[in-house]
Amino acid sequence: MKTVLGVTLGHDTSFAYIVDGKVMGIMEAERYFRQKRYKLHCHTLERGKHISGYQYVSLDDMELFLGLVAKEWGTKFDALAVQNAGRVEEFNNFKSVLETAGFKFEASYQVDHHLSHAALAYYTSPSDDALILSYDGEGNDGQTILFKGLGNSLTYIHNNPLRFGQSYNNLGYIVGIKPEVEGTTSGKTMGLTAYGEVVDEWMPYARDYVRKYVKAPARKIEGLNNYGKAHRINSVALRDIPDLKKYLVPDDREGSLKRTLRKIVGMQKDVLLLPGPEDKTAQNLARTVQEAWTDEVMELIKPYFGQYKNLCIVGGCALNGVTNYEIQQLGVFESTYFVPNPSDCGLSAGAALFVYWNRGENGTFHGYGEYFSPYLGAEVFDKNDLPALKGKYPHVVLDTERAAGILAKLVYTDNMVGVIRGRYEVGPRALGNRSILCNPLNKDMKDIVNRKVKHREWYRPFAPIAAAERAADFFTNTVDIPYMSVICYTKPEYQEQLPSITHVDGSSRLQTLRQDQHPFMHKTLMEFEKLAGMPIMLNTSFNPGGEPILNYYSVGLEMLNSTELDYVLIEETLFSKPGREDKLASLIA
Numbered sequence: 001m002k003t004v005l006g007v008t009l010g011h012d013t014s015f016a017y018i019v020d021g022k023v024m025g026i027m028e029a030e031r032y033f034r035q036k037r038y039k040l041h042c043h044t045l046e047r048g049k050h051i052s053g054y055q056y057v058s059l060d061d062m063e064l065f066l067g068l069v070a071k072e073w074g075t076k077f078d079a080l081a082v083q084n085a086g087r088v089e090e091f092n093n094f095k096s097v098l099e100t101a102g103f104k105f106e107a108s109y110q111v112d113h114h115l116s117h118a119a120l121a122y123y124t125s126p127s128d129d130a131l132i133l134s135y136d137g138e139g140n141d142g143q144t145i146l147f148k149g150l151g152n153s154l155t156y157i158h159n160n161p162l163r164f165g166q167s168y169n170n171l172g173y174i175v176g177i178k179p180e181v182e183g184t185t186s187g188k189t190m191g192l193t194a195y196g197e198v199v200d201e202w203m204p205y206a207r208d209y210v211r212k213y214v215k216a217p218a219r220k221i222e223g224l225n226n227y228g229k230a231h232r233i234n235s236v237a238l239r240d241i242p243d244l245k246k247y248l249v250p251d252d253r254e255g256s257l258k259r260t261l262r263k264i265v266g267m268q269k270d271v272l273l274l275p276g277p278e279d280k281t282a283q284n285l286a287r288t289v290q291e292a293w294t295d296e297v298m299e300l301i302k303p304y305f306g307q308y309k310n311l312c313i314v315g316g317c318a319l320n321g322v323t324n325y326e327i328q329q330l331g332v333f334e335s336t337y338f339v340p341n342p343s344d345c346g347l348s349a350g351a352a353l354f355v356y357w358n359r360g361e362n363g364t365f366h367g368y369g370e371y372f373s374p375y376l377g378a379e380v381f382d383k384n385d386l387p388a389l390k391g392k393y394p395h396v397v398l399d400t401e402r403a404a405g406i407l408a409k410l411v412y413t414d415n416m417v418g419v420i421r422g423r424y425e426v427g428p429r430a431l432g433n434r435s436i437l438c439n440p441l442n443k444d445m446k447d448i449v450n451r452k453v454k455h456r457e458w459y460r461p462f463a464p465i466a467a468a469e470r471a472a473d474f475f476t477n478t479v480d481i482p483y484m485s486v487i488c489y490t491k492p493e494y495q496e497q498l499p500s501i502t503h504v505d506g507s508s509r510l511q512t513l514r515q516d517q518h519p520f521m522h523k524t525l526m527e528f529e530k531l532a533g534m535p536i537m538l539n540t541s542f543n544p545g546g547e548p549i550l551n552y553y554s555v556g557l558e559m560l561n562s563t564e565l566d567y568v569l570i571e572e573t574l575f576s577k578p579g580r581e582d583k584l585a586s587l588i589a
Contacts, residue, residue, distance in 0.1 A: 002362055005069075005077040005105070006352025008116070009084040009094065011053070011182060012344035013040040015065075017073045018352040021362065023124065025073065026376045026426045028345050029065055031551040037182040037344075038548075040065060042093035054182045059097065066101045072378060075101070079359065080108040081351035083116040086140035107359075111351035113139025114315070115147075115154065117342070120350030121314035122149035123357055124372040125337045128365050131308040133301060136316035136343065137165035138215075144300065149312070152357045152365050160300060164293065164317050167213035171289050173233045176276035177457075181546070187428075189286055190320060190487075191460040192277050194505040196287030201243075206285075206292035208237035235272035238285070247281075249273045277459050294323040301327070309334040314350075318342035319428065321487030321509055328478070328486060338485035340374035341427030371517060374431050374483060377424030382552050386570070393557055395575045396584045403572045404520060406587055408527035411437050411537055414445070415566040416453060418542045418559065421520065422571075424551050429484040430541035431511060432465065432521040434549045436565070438500070438538040440464055445500035445538060452564035455545045461509065464501035467525045467535035468512035474498070474534060475510050484511040494534075501538050511539060 006016035013029040030038040041050075041057040049056040080098070084090055091110050098105075111119070117134040132147040132154070143165065146158040165186075172185025175192065179185045213234060239248060248270045274282040301311070311333040313324065318338060328336050339346060357365050398406055410417050418436045425431040436453065438445050446462055468480050476489040487509045490502040502508055515522040529535035541549045542556060544563075550556055559565045560577045568575040576584050 002356065003077045004079045004081055004352040004356050005073070005103075006081045006348035006350070006355075007083070007094070008344060008347035008351065009039075009041060009082065009087075009090065010344070011037045011039040012347070013038060013065075014345050014348040015069050016349035016352050018349070018356055021123070021353070021356050021365070022368075023349050023353070023372070023376055025378070025423075026341070026345075026349055027065075027069060027072065027378050028426065028548075029061075030345075030548040031377065031424065032065060032068065032381060033061070034547050034550075034552075034555070036180060036546075036548045037184075042090045042097055043087075045093050045096065062097060063101065066098070066103070068378075068381075070101065070103070075103045077104070078106050079352075079355050080105040081111055081348075081355040082109070083111050083113060083347040083351040085113055086110065109351075109355050111354050112141040113347065114141050114145045115156075115354060116347040116350035117314045118145070118147040118149070118154055118312070118350070119354035119357075120346045121312035121337065121339055121342070122147070122154060123350075123353040123365060124339060124368045125149075125310070125312050126367045126369075127310040127335065127337070128367050129308070130310035130312050130337070131301070131304050132312040132314065133297075134315045135164045135318075137169065138163070146300070146304070154354065162211060162296065162300070163213050163215065164210070164297065165315070166215055167210050168289075168293060168317070168320070170213065170234060171286060174235050174238065174272050175274045175282035175286050176279070186316070187319070188457060188460060190290070190322060191457075191503075192283060193287045193290040193322065194461070194503045194507055195459060196280075196283035196285070198288050198291045199243075199284050202241050202285070202288045203292055205237050205241045206289045207296065209235075209289060210293050210296045212236055233271050233273075238289075239270060239272050244272060244274075244281070244285070247272055247274050277457065290322060293320075294326050297323055298326070298330075305332045310337065311335070312337045314339060314342045314346070316343040318485070321485060322507075324486045325488055335479075338483055339372065339427075340425060340429065340431065340483040342485075343428065345427060371482075373517070374425040374427060375423050375433055375518070376426050378551065379423050380420065380551055380553050382554055386553055389553055389557055390573070393560065393575045394578060394581045394584055395573050396588050398572045398574055398588060400572055402588075403569075404523040405527045406574070407437070407524050407569060408531060410567060410587075411439050412528060412531040414439050414442055416449060416564070418556050418565055418568040420542065420550075420553065420556050420568065420570045424549065427483070428549075429463075429511070430539060430549055431482075431484065432513065432518050432539070434542045434551070435465070435539045436542050437465075437524075438462075438540070439532075440498050440501040440536055440538045441532055443499040449500075449538070449540060453559070454540060461503040461507070462501055462538050462540050463509040463511060464498070464536050465511045465513060465521070465525065465539035467522060467529070468514045470529070470535050471510065471512045474536060475508055477510055477512065480512045480514070481510050482512055482514075482517060484509055486510070498534075498536065501536070
């Protein structure tokens with residue numbers, strides 16, 4: 001047995017455990033510390049808290065998390081693989097911290113950023129011959145890179161200077177979207193594009209924006225930067241659109257809201273700042289740039305059409321389901337492969353897989369050989385507290401054979417049910433183990449979930465989860481979409497029947513599920529079909545507002561008090577709000 005511990009340091013810190021070329025587990029720091037994209041650093045070995053972008057970092061946090069890793073996977077490994085953007089001093093610091101904590105390795109390696117991304121996608125794919133596109137904000141080896149995967153080897157074949165991740169994230173600031181605490185707007189922006197229309201006259205400017213975008217110089221802001229990267233706004237090319245000239249914000253505009261915002265985020269002169277997501281011009285600009293952005297991605301991979309049967313797509317930009325669908329629709333690749341954790345939270349597993357397959361002693365890669373399960377995260381961190389929590393909340397234990405049917409009935413009768421089962425799904429999408437399930441047939445359910453539980457922006461859609469063998473009856477997907485990576489469309493004849501999971505443009509960020517991938521959730525979908533006529537439910541992430549997907553029983557149960565969530569199902573134990581004991585009793589009668 002050969003083991004590798006993979007680590008990525010910086011934002012989206014995670015650790016991964018690889019055994020004989022298989023990913024056995026991934027632990028993401030954000031799930032433990034309950035802050036999105038949490039970062040652990042070893043820039044310095046000095047004690048105390050140190051400002052790092054949008055948060056403080058400390059050795060105490062690192063040591064605490066290493067304790068969890070040691071408890072889960074032990075401390076002895078054949079190799080250590082670290083992705084930390086090539087920072088040599090930090091790498092040496094980290095090895096020192098590991099040694100103090102009792103970790104032992106035969107060898108240690110640093111693996112470059114995009115090479116780690118590409119390794120995750122390629123070495124978990126079913127093919128041993130593929131083109132790999134890795135693109136995101138920035139790595140120490142570039143922003144947008146194409147690799148060739150053949151057997152054990154990964155080869156850089158094209159390093160493109162386009163900053164796809166940065167230009168898309170920056171677009172959110174331009175149209176007036178409030179960023180997440182760590183500075184990202186991309187997910188929200190993608191949701192907004194559905195409300196806009198492509199303005200043909202703007203397309204040349206939008207293409208220039210994507211092609212010419214450069215990271216603007218940052219201006220120093222004292223203290224924690226709670227506005228993420230907003231101080232780097234660059235509206236090059238888009239500022240030249242004649243229709244948008246009135247939205248330029250010069251330095252001397254005193255007293256306006258835009259002036260105030262400009263002071264906060266330190267924008268450069270004459271930056272483009274639209275009124276916000278409610279504005280039709282902002283919606284049209286978002287849609288137009290999305291179209292231009294997709295076109296540029298197509299131009300990037302076009303020279304390789306006919307040379308490769310298989311394409312792997314990875315990096316933060318691989319979360320753009322709109323573009324992913326357009327690539328699939330081309331039909332030029334026999335398969336297009338995605339992973340559940342394409343953003344930086346997957347770098348630890350990628351670095352470890354690269355080291356495993358390139359040490360020269362572990363045989364030849366012939367494809368992963370099995371479905372790459374997303375349910376690789378840790379079990380809940382407060383598992384031992386469940387007996388005490390049962391004393392605080394009304395609950396019943398459901399018969400194992402009836403649990404899926406009861407859950408389906410609760411959802412069908414318009415209850416919102418949080419589900420916590422087994423190990424969490426890695427990456428940013430809830431895929432059934434940390435989900436809130438709702439009735440997709442209720443035309444008001446999207447608004448109900450938003451108002452009572454999620455409190456998200458009005459323009460962001462909710463996603464469906466569907467039994468894979470029936471999904472193509474209702475959606476335009478042509479292959480399975482197990483990780484919610486592709487935004488297809490609800491078929492026109494079902495859009496009125498499925499209003500809460502169909503976005504304003506008819507699109508749908510679908511997850512398909514097969515029985516062997518998640519037996520309990522698949523059975524629930526089939527039980528729901530008996531009631532609703534279709535094996536589809538609304539599936540949204542189980543998390544309090546502003547936090548990452550949860551991994552604590554206590555956090556999920558507290559949402560029964562802090563929100564209007566109706567029930568929480570933990571394995572086969574169903575919890576409700578106080579005062580609903582009679583309803584619980586009736587479910588098992």
